[in-house]
Amino acid sequence: MTQLIDGKRISQEIKDELKIEVQKMKEQGISVCLAVVQVGNDPASTVYVRNKKKACAYVGIESRAYELPEETTEEELVKLVEELNQDDTVNGILVQLPLPRHINEDRIIRTISPDKDVDGFHPVSVGRLWIGEKGFVSCTPAGIIQLLKRSGIEIEGKNCVIVGRSNIVGKPMAALLLRENGTVTVTHSRTKNLSEVTSKADILIAAIGKARFITAEYVKDGAVVIDVGMNRDEEGHLCGDVDFKDVEAKVSAITPVPGGVGPMTIAMLMNNCVETARC
Numbered sequence: 001m002t003q004l005i006d007g008k009r010i011s012q013e014i015k016d017e018l019k020i021e022v023q024k025m026k027e028q029g030i031s032v033c034l035a036v037v038q039v040g041n042d043p044a045s046t047v048y049v050r051n052k053k054k055a056c057a058y059v060g061i062e063s064r065a066y067e068l069p070e071e072t073t074e075e076e077l078v079k080l081v082e083e084l085n086q087d088d089t090v091n092g093i094l095v096q097l098p099l100p101r102h103i104n105e106d107r108i109i110r111t112i113s114p115d116k117d118v119d120g121f122h123p124v125s126v127g128r129l130w131i132g133e134k135g136f137v138s139c140t141p142a143g144i145i146q147l148l149k150r151s152g153i154e155i156e157g158k159n160c161v162i163v164g165r166s167n168i169v170g171k172p173m174a175a176l177l178l179r180e181n182g183t184v185t186v187t188h189s190r191t192k193n194l195s196e197v198t199s200k201a202d203i204l205i206a207a208i209g210k211a212r213f214i215t216a217e218y219v220k221d222g223a224v225v226i227d228v229g230m231n232r233d234e235e236g237h238l239c240g241d242v243d244f245k246d247v248e249a250k251v252s253a254i255t256p257v258p259g260g261v262g263p264m265t266i267a268m269l270m271n272n273c274v275e276t277a278r279c
Ligand code: GUN
Pocket: 048, 094, 095, 096, 097, 098, 119, 139, 265
């Protein structure tokens, strides 16, 4: 029987644990506040931001919203982030991406204090992750580690293959799997004989951004398959990077889309916010 890895249930479990922890913090006079900054009104960003605020309310974290107009200048945004860095009542800062084209995203990410970088995007956070120092970890790959652990899937000694090398998923995923003593291979668009490499994976992470790209020929019998994709097919249906129907019978465990990796990102963002207040 193929195990369906239920991200909805596991993310709820994490949020419930955090809610209890936040309540205990409140009893000790410690509160947690996340500043959520959105520039412009990209519809997808508006949905993400709304869901983040909802999760904050559920867990008991104060969310402070900064909704800035599309015309906001880079200097104005830098100034706001610097003010939030200095504000002792703000624990975490999240600037929703993508930013309008006239704003340099890298500069904004670097302006956020690494001590408030709940997205884990700052180069200091990335460096800390790679050398095994305490710091914030990018939420989606951190969520994938939780999905594996809470589903009883051992990482140590396993052949882990990641398809995709983005800064937000592929690269931090490699660092995290390595930290868990996996044997890690990162593949990408220039990898030769991709299916030969992926079909050796005990744990396969698909983060390519191409609808139903991973079919049965890419997957080993009994593998664990984690699908990070969130795509629309030609008919507008939401689907992952994995051809679920083609692969399902062959694997030992798999995440669905939706309801797999997706809900974990916000749960881990909440965890990072609470982390800012943990001693
Ligand atoms: N846009 C899409 N996903 C994310 C995310 O995880 N963090 C931020 N800041 N922006 C995003």
